[in-house]
Amino acid sequence: MTPSLDAFVLLSAALFAIGFLGVxxxxxxxxxxMCLELMLVAATLALVAFSRFNGTEDGDVFVxxxxxxxxxxxxxxxxxxxxxxxARQTVQVDRLDSLRH
Amino acid sequence: xxxxAFICLSALSLACALGxxxxxxxxxxxxxLLLCLAGIAGLFVQLHAYFLAFILVLVYAGxxxxxFLFIIMxxxxxxxxxxxxxxxxxxxxxxxxxxxxxxxxxxxxxxxxAAGPPVASSVGSSLKFxxxxxxxxxxxxxxxxxxxxxxxxxxxxxxxRRAPGAGEPR
Numbered sequence: 062m063t064p065s066l067d068a069f070v071l072l073s074a075a076l077f078a079i080g081f082l083g084v085x086x087x088x089x090x091x092x093x094x095m096c097l098e099l100m101l102v103a104a105t106l107a108l109v110a111f112s113r114f115n116g117t118e119d120g121d122v123f124v125x126x127x128x129x130x131x132x133x134x135x136x137x138x139x140x141x142x143x144x145x146x147x148a149r150q151t152v153q154v155d156r157l158d159s160l161r162h
Numbered sequence: 163x164x165x166x167a168f169i170c171l172s173a174l175s176l177a178c179a180l181g182x183x184x185x186x187x188x189x190x191x192x193x194x195l196l197l198c199l200a201g202i203a204g205l206f207v208q209l210h211a212y213f214l215a216f217i218l219v220l221v222y223a224g225x226x227x228x229x230f231l232f233i234i235m236x237x238x239x240x241x242x243x244x245x246x247x248x249x250x251x252x253x254x255x256x257x258x259x260x261x262x263x264x265x266x267x268x269x270x271x272x273x274x275x276a277a278g279p280p281v282a283s284s285v286g287s288s289l290k291f292x293x294x295x296x297x298x299x300x301x302x303x304x305x306x307x308x309x310x311x312x313x314x315x316x317x318x319x320x321x322x323r324r325a326p327g328a329g330e331p332r
Contacts, residue, residue, distance in 0.1 A: 064168040069209070072172045074266035076179050076202075078259040083183035085255030091234060095182055095195050098226065102202055102218075113209040118288075122295050124214050128221050129307045133314035135226045139233045140321040146237050 069110035076103035090142055090152040094135075101131050168208060175201030188234050196227045213288055 080103060083096030105124045112120025146152055178201065181194030199222045206215035296304050 063164045071267055078263035079179040081262055082255050082259035086252050091188055092191050099179055109209050109211050121211055122300055128217055132221050133311050136318050137314050140318040144321050
């Protein structure tokens with residue numbers, strides 16, 4: 062008895078919501094970034110589940126591309142965080158308030 | 163058997179995802195992310211996406227989490243800033259996440275994702291299938307991805323280069 066598609070979609074929604082919660086409540090830029098990655102992976106889980114249950118494998122190919130883009134995105138994002146740290150000596154979003162008012 | 167494995171793997175990934183959000187220490191968060199990705203890779207195996215599970219472990223666990231750990235050590239923030247819970251932001255965050263979850267779950271359960279049993283796929287042809295798809299139907303996206311990676315590489319080099327006249331190195 063294999064789990065149903067609903068179970069996979071619910072799990073992926075729960076993971077996405079946890080990542081979303083982390084982006085909203087955490088103040089550390091690196092943790093926010095990890096939560097973004099979590100949301101991305103939750104979306105890939107839904108894609109894989111849908112493509113498995115519908116008998117097409119196009120979703121799997123999309124996941125392949127998503128992983129590529131995620132790798133590039135992490136490299137660029139972490140470079141930006143390092144540049145930010147060099148300029149401001151902090152990665153807490155509270156203290157990065159140049160655009161406030 | 164599959165059901166038990168699914169419950170174990172999903173409990174692992176959900177607990178570790180919560181660990182990423184709730185841990186004080188950034189290194190612990192990164193480790194929780196690693197475990198969460200391992201659980202999701204197990205779920206991919208359960209969905210017969212063996213190649214994707216392999217790639218997920220290789221790219222995410224191998225490269226992305228390692229890169230996160232490098233940056234954490236580079237910025238030297240281990241055990242640094244405590245987790246300060248702000249009432250308004252916390253409540254807002256929980257409410258927003260709960261709303262999102264309820265909406266998606268209503269869509270999933272009430273909408274009745276009628277898909278029937280999973281279609282049997284031949285395991286051995288999976289890799290061949292990927293290669294065939296990538297070089298026929300998805301040839302243009304593959305080219306665009308290659309270009310995107312090149313742009314990202316150049317961008318990272320430009321961003322992380324020390325600006326001229328930025329003073330002595332720290």
